[in-house]
Amino acid sequence: MIKVDNMKKVxxxxxxxxxxxxxxxxxxxxxxxxSIIGPSGSGKSTLMNILGCLDNASDGEYCLxxxxxKNMSDDAISELRNEKIGFIFQSFNLLPKxxxxxxxxxxxxxxxxxxxxxxxxxxxxxxxxGLGDRMDHKPNEMSGGQRQRxxxxxxLVCEPAIILADExxxxxxxxxxxxxxxxxxxxxxxxxxxxxxxxxxxxAEQTSRVITVRDGNIVSDVRQVG
Amino acid sequence: MNIRESLKMAFxxxxxxxxxxLLTMLGIIIGISSVITLVTLGNGSKQMMxxxxxxxxxxxxxxxVSSGEEDESDSVDLEPYYMTPSDIEMIKRIYxxxxxxxxxxxxxxxxxxxxxxxxxINFSGVSExxxxxxxxxxxxxxxxxxxxxxxxxxxxxxxxKMVEKYYNNISPxxxxxxxxxxxxxxxxxxxxxxxxxxTMTSRETNNSFSVYTPYTLASSINETDLYSYFEANVxxxxxxxxxxxxxxSILERKHDAIGKGYYMISTAESQMKMMNKLxxxxxxxxxxxxxxxxxxxxxxxxxxxxxxxxxRTREIGIRKAIGAKKKDILTQFMIESIIVSGVGGLxxxxxxxxxxxxxxxxxxxxxxxxxxxxLIAFGFSALIGVFFGIxxxxxxxxxxxxxxxxxx
Numbered sequence: 168m169i170k171v172d173n174m175k176k177v178x179x180x181x182x183x184x185x186x187x188x189x190x191x192x193x194x195x196x197x198x199x200x201x202s203i204i205g206p207s208g209s210g211k212s213t214l215m216n217i218l219g220c221l222d223n224a225s226d227g228e229y230c231l232x233x234x235x236x237k238n239m240s241d242d243a244i245s246e247l248r249n250e251k252i253g254f255i256f257q258s259f260n261l262l263p264k265x266x267x268x269x270x271x272x273x274x275x276x277x278x279x280x281x282x283x284x285x286x287x288x289x290x291x292x293x294x295x296x297g298l299g300d301r302m303d304h305k306p307n308e309m310s311g312g313q314r315q316r317x318x319x320x321x322x323l324v325c326e327p328a329i330i331l332a333d334e335x336x337x338x339x340x341x342x343x344x345x346x347x348x349x350x351x352x353x354x355x356x357x358x359x360x361x362x363x364x365x366x367x368x369x370x371a372e373q374t375s376r377v378i379t380v381r382d383g384n385i386v387s388d389v390r391q392v393g
Numbered sequence: 394m395n396i397r398e399s400l401k402m403a404f405x406x407x408x409x410x411x412x413x414x415l416l417t418m419l420g421i422i423i424g425i426s427s428v429i430t431l432v433t434l435g436n437g438s439k440q441m442m443x444x445x446x447x448x449x450x451x452x453x454x455x456x457x458v459s460s461g462e463e464d465e466s467d468s469v470d471l472e473p474y475y476m477t478p479s480d481i482e483m484i485k486r487i488y489x490x491x492x493x494x495x496x497x498x499x500x501x502x503x504x505x506x507x508x509x510x511x512x513x514i515n516f517s518g519v520s521e522x523x524x525x526x527x528x529x530x531x532x533x534x535x536x537x538x539x540x541x542x543x544x545x546x547x548x549x550x551x552x553x554k555m556v557e558k559y560y561n562n563i564s565p566x567x568x569x570x571x572x573x574x575x576x577x578x579x580x581x582x583x584x585x586x587x588x589x590x591x592t593m594t595s596r597e598t599n600n601s602f603s604v605y606t607p608y609t610l611a612s613s614i615n616e617t618d619l620y621s622y623f624e625a626n627v628x629x630x631x632x633x634x635x636x637x638x639x640x641x642s643i644l645e646r647k648h649d650a651i652g653k654g655y656y657m658i659s660t661a662e663s664q665m666k667m668m669n670k671l672x673x674x675x676x677x678x679x680x681x682x683x684x685x686x687x688x689x690x691x692x693x694x695x696x697x698x699x700x701x702x703x704x705r706t707r708e709i710g711i712r713k714a715i716g717a718k719k720k721d722i723l724t725q726f727m728i729e730s731i732i733v734s735g736v737g738g739l740x741x742x743x744x745x746x747x748x749x750x751x752x753x754x755x756x757x758x759x760x761x762x763x764x765x766x767x768l769i770a771f772g773f774s775a776l777i778g779v780f781f782g783i784x785x786x787x788x789x790x791x792x793x794x795x796x797x798x799x800x801x
Contacts, residue, residue: 221714221795242718249716260711260798264409276398277716321715 168328168360169195169218174227176213176383187213189383190227195329195362200355202363202371205380212333214380215364219331220248232328249277253322257334259314261306261321267293268302271321278325292320296350312343319350323359330354332363336370348373396728399721403729406701414733417697420690421737421777422744425770428683429745429762432676434752436761439672446665448590450528450626452493454637454660456644458621474648474655475619478609481520483647484640491636493626494525497608501615503579505572512559513601514572516549518611519624526626527589532556534566534585541607548606549581553588555602574614581606633660687773690737691781698730698785702792709789710797723790730782731775738774742767 171193178185187210195201205211216222217229220236229236232251236244253274254260261270271289280288293302296316306314315335322330332351336344348370355361355375363374371377372391379387407414458474481495499518504511517523524536532553541548549570556565564586571580587605612618625640627633641656650656702709709722746762753760 216795219714221798242720245713245716245718248714254714256798260707260714262708262711264405273712274715277712277718277721325716 168197168199168232169193170228170230171218172228172230174214174217174224174229176210176217176222177225187383188217188224191380191383191385193378193385195360197328197360198355198358199376200352200361200363200374201376201378202365202374203378203380204365204368204371206366209380210383211364211366211380215331215333215362218329218362219252219254220244245277249274250325251328253325253327253330255315255318255322255330255332255335257337259306259311259318259338261314261317263306266303266305267298267309267317267320270306270317271324274321274325288324289320292324293317295323295354296320310343311339312346315339315343315347316350319347319354323354329360329362332361334365335363336365336367344370396724399724399728400732402725403732406705406729407732410701413697417693417733418690418737418740420686420693421734421774422690422741424683424686424690425738425741425774426745426748427686428679429742429767429770430748430752431679432766433746433749433760433762434756434758435672435676435679436763436766437749437753437758439669440761441758442668443665446661448528449661450526451661451665452627452629452631452633453526453624454627454633454658454662455498455622455624456637456641457657457659458655459657460655471621471655472619474650474653475621476623476644477619480644480647481623483643487643488636488640491628491631493628494520494522495623495625496520496523496526497620497623498523499608499611499615499620499622501574501611503572503574505570510600512572514570515601515603516574516606516611517603518608518615519605520608523605523624524587526624529587529589532586532588533564534583536585536587537605537607542609545609545613546607547579547581547610548584549604550585550587550606551583551604552602553586555604556586558599559602579614633662634658687777691734691777694730694734694778695781695785697733698726698782699788701729702726702785702789705789706792706797706800709792710794710800713792713794714798719790722792723786726786726789727779727782730786731778734778734781735771735775738771741774742770745770 171191174188174191175186176188178187191210191214203211203214213222217224218231220231224237231247234247234251236247239247262273265273268286268289271292272285275285275288290299290302293299296319298313298316298320301309301313306317309317315338319335322332330351335351336347339347351361351363352373361374363370365371375392376388376390378385458471458476460469460471476497478497481497484495485492496519501516501518502513503516504513506512519537520542521537521539524531531550534550536550537548540546551565556562565583566585568583569580570583571578573579581604608620612620625637627636637658637660641658644656645651645653712722749760749762
């Protein structure tokens, strides 16, 4: 599903060069529930951005579901993101003026779905995360946990190859954190490939594979029985 | 993404910033509405003028004697060049077959008091052929005759309006009208009644009327038998300007004024052309002013779109992250700016039509809305949206996704 080979990422600000990723190789299979853990500045966010096709690697190969990302056009990458990747962000990143169902529909608008099917798919995704009764609420009428569930629904509505969650519980209290993690686990059981980026070991513990990143390198890759 | 979705998005963005959008539209509204108002009024007055020229007679012309100098002190004694009845006879002999009619025209005024009202009568001293020059209908009685000219008969042909307003619609033919002309009491016999198609520019009021009388009589009242002015009507199918030029050339030869250019020609045609040139100039000026206002309006739109792009950086980031292509973002912002300018244009058109309606009532000309101008105005306002929307929309589309997502 995901194949990363000797990936490097160098940031340059003026004279100063900073190597965020120093040659990372990674293999993630379909249906895995992976967490990438590391302290801030370890390069995990950079890795996440590259895995999410939001950023380009400076060097190395990245192959997502059979697509080599290198040298793809901007539009092709947008299409790839739309079809293959579902994002869940720490700060939810919902559009405040749209209702829950409209937010979930958004990726489908940029895809190739017909109008009628779109609404159906969005409603189905919202029901799946337990928000069947909150379809027409706007984000500011919902709690943090509910907002993140809308974001999860939005991430999975396109039936992506991978779901990328960047600190999905960073803004949530422990009770809602449990709820969100439970949903992610359920989604994984349904066959979704999920990658969670976090700095909290408690979150990582709940996944079946923990990849630890430090100073731009993978320092450990442990599979555990969840 | 389809256009319908883009429109929906653009409208929801506009809805959430109603006041700002309205203020942004204002420049376009003012520009478009002023163009529509002025063009509509201009068209109306042009149409009215054309109509008036037509009722006046398109083949009419007059010749007058003038030194051409504005400055009186510089002017030469023009008396030798003034025209006489024999000149007219000569012109008739040579060019009679090309002319419907030719006549001197010299005026004087008289007045009389009836009850508490003072009536003013404007006399036009003309020849018998004046009925073939002026676009008039003889309602009853007769027009002036050649005999009236030679005998200097004290006869007048009165306006139908005078019959309606002064004689209470009772035929005045045969009645005498006594009035004061330049301190002397004169009596005229009414021999006919004429009517003219009503024109907007006629200055007739309820106690001021126009009548025709023999020019010979006018010249004896004015105490001169020299004329500085005659009117002619050229027969259909002849070149008005050319015919008048030939007439002037024989007048110049007869009065020994070749090359001096004392005989001026004015044709209805040339006056019409002058009017058209004037309205053309005004239209050009108005267009220039409107163009400036639209330019300013367009810059306003660009400015507010740039603000909008900055405000919505995060939204753009989210949209791009979940799969919006550059083209999608570009379309979204372009449509928004086109809607702002296009709706501004529509409001401007409506407002302009309203103002033209009011304006036309105030200055009493029929409004004439030109659908072509309205279409152009709308198209142009939308075009402003395109032109001034491209830069902000392109800026939005080119935003880096990660930076935009992290933007606070």
